[in-house]
Amino acid sequence: MTDPHEERRGWAAARKAVPSHLRFTSLRLRLVVVFGLVALTAAVSASGIAYWLNREAVLTRTQDAVLHDFQQEMQNRASALPGHPTQDELQHTASQMAGSSQRFSVLLIAQDEHGKTVVGNSDLGTFTLQDVPESLRKAVDKQQHVSSSDKDAYHLYWQRIVQHGKPYLVGGTKVIGGGPTGYMLKSLEPEAKDLNSLAWSLGIATGLALIGSALLAQAAATTVLKPVHRLGIAARRLGEGRLDTRLRVSGTDELADLSRTFNRAAESLEKKVADMSAREEASRRFVADMSHELRTPLTAITAVTEVLEEELDAETGGIDPMIEPAVRLVVSETRRLNDLVENLMEVTRFDAGTARLVLDDVDIADQITACIDARAWLDAVELDAERGIMARLDPRRLDVILANLIGNALKHGGSPVRVRIREEGEDLLIEVQDHGPGIPEDVLPHVFDRFYKASASRPRSEGSGLGLSIALENAHIHGGEITAANASGGGAVFTLRLPRDASPLIAEETRDGNGTEENAR
Template identity: 75%
Template structure:
């Protein structure tokens, strides 16, 4: 599960809310129960202690002896239902205090907190006739590891001062058991909230996941992808919107595909229809070109123009037919093992460019590719360099990282930056004011398509020292590239 996933965030939020609520509820419950348990025990013990002081300690003489105090303290402790211990403090004639305790091994006056003794003694000084003589002061304290309740009162008007000690160990154990129970309940609530969040996330996110899968399928070209719609909530509305959008997109793409297919078929049909008259025109122009020296000087320029334009039209038709084959997906590779240096030299020699091209290529560099299509690529790149950059054009061939790299560099001013992104676009010309400039605007586009069908690519850039640089990259063995499944060996025919 990714840390940024919506499912995890929902679970975390549910868990945080549940944990906060459980901890808050447990804390409040623990505090209320703690106060209730301690107050109940404290109230019962102090009430009983007060009653014992009234019934037994008040019967002692004004100045009791130590045995009398001890006897009274022991009687008070034995008759206690809460099990407290008692310390009684009396005074003799010489105003020296005398103590009596219910258990000699348990508590003494020294165990009484000084602040409680001070409060009890101050009470004696400020008590008036209409004030209860048995007001009990109390304090919770710690003796060793055991919590205790210590209470104290003094019989006003004469009599001993009494202190009570009650262990709160049982209450602490009960409260610890309650705390553990609340902690377990909090943990169970957290687990339950996580399971509930998981279930809620699955319920909410499953339609979202289906929507995501459908969107990916739609992006992959499966335009008939639709979602099953159920319910009337927002997710159902979203699914209906997706289905409507997908249907609209499918219709538009079908319409565009139909128009594109119609246009492609028109271009292909037109190109094929033009080939027959062009063949006749080409034959006639060849005859006229052979007889150009014998023609009237007034007619010769016209004949030359007809010959050049016929050839240009013939090249345009051939390029259009090649483009339609790429668009229709019928272009095929006819592979052969070729010496790349010999292939580049043959291309240059066939077009009489030897004097205008500087070739840097090591012979014996073999590659398995379609020689005819490589010739088309080289002819377009070198021809374009000669046309726009002038001679000399430098062509270098090398092998880099398992790839065949052919670089064509011209000697011109380079390619304008606004033109550079469009040099491989069909029918694109750098100057819109020169619509009849030489070339059809398809050469570089066809070169790129031929590179792509080999599994390669062509890039265009400007050299730092001036001039344009076109770099062709092709695999050494096209037949080993997995994306090229429809390949013919030499002798299988060409398109």
């Protein structure tokens, strides 16, 4: 099971690992944004509809009440005026009409007995005929056609206007049957203030809805993404080789099914890796045991073949010429079998991690010369190296590397084989180049594979197919590398790169070993 504290640390590390310009495209942020947009759209739509409905209701209610009172006042008071009233009569009637419950301004227009237009105003100088829109005046003065469905020649008309930034309601009509024309002006500023308060309230409600949706989105993202983050951390641990990683499973939803699937996959992977490791360990143990078991009989066989070889080389010749080829074949194959067993034992040491360096100060040119001389290759190898190039390496393992590279060049390439030493910073480069046909391109990626032989492109080799692989492992244990390529002028080139001093590797192995022992204690 995973530790919750480790999960939090892993999630924090994962967040730090994500570049800042990519965090804004995270699923968590997308959920919050989507929730916010949906909530904002819904809140704005609901607020807009609510504001529009309330606005129409407030204005319609006020408008209907004012127009109804104005119409009643026109019927009760303006219709009682004489046919040609005086200005004082109009003024008095207008003041009475303005005193209704709705408190609006009144303007009455008529003609006196001399045909002169007279005006009565409840608010002198405040409400004039210029305040009435021309379109409204024309509609009020227009006489309608009287029919059975419409028995009035004049109707009441109204209009909303804005003057000096303030809203007003303007209405007008004529007294039916003859009489003055009346207009009213009602301020809608109180209703506008109420509607502004309503708009602010709806805006605040929209903001609160947006904040609530963000919090809800955060909670939903945490609920949904937390198992996903746990799954990511567990997958990363699984990729790091911690095959015992499992997820806690709770619930029956899709995320729980995903966690169960991950646990089953991890369990199956752990089992398969354990089986493969067991088989690999058994194979290594078999090879090591077989190699050790073969050494005893091989020692005896080698002693016998040495005696036979001496007899073959003796001048008196104690071997029957008829069996001489068979004896030489036995001697050759015994040597080959002995080399194979030694190579297998060396491979098992690398696989088991028991191979260790024994360092010494080495003159590289002298080491190469000793390797060539010990194998009687002096006539076939050209050495291009200055004396005095020193390095702290394992002489025995360096000799194994050189012997395999030079021997491979002599066997599969063409003599003379050129060995050149170069210094490059803190590294040494040793190039081994032959004069053969080179390595086919399809073979190059596999030259260091174990037991690989390019039989289709080269003659049958007596080697085991382990030499280059062992050379590469010995380079790796020094912290170096070997690469293979074809020279531009023909022939294959193997380049060995080694550090001048492998002591830090020994110190690192010692620290790792101490840490492992301390943890074990």
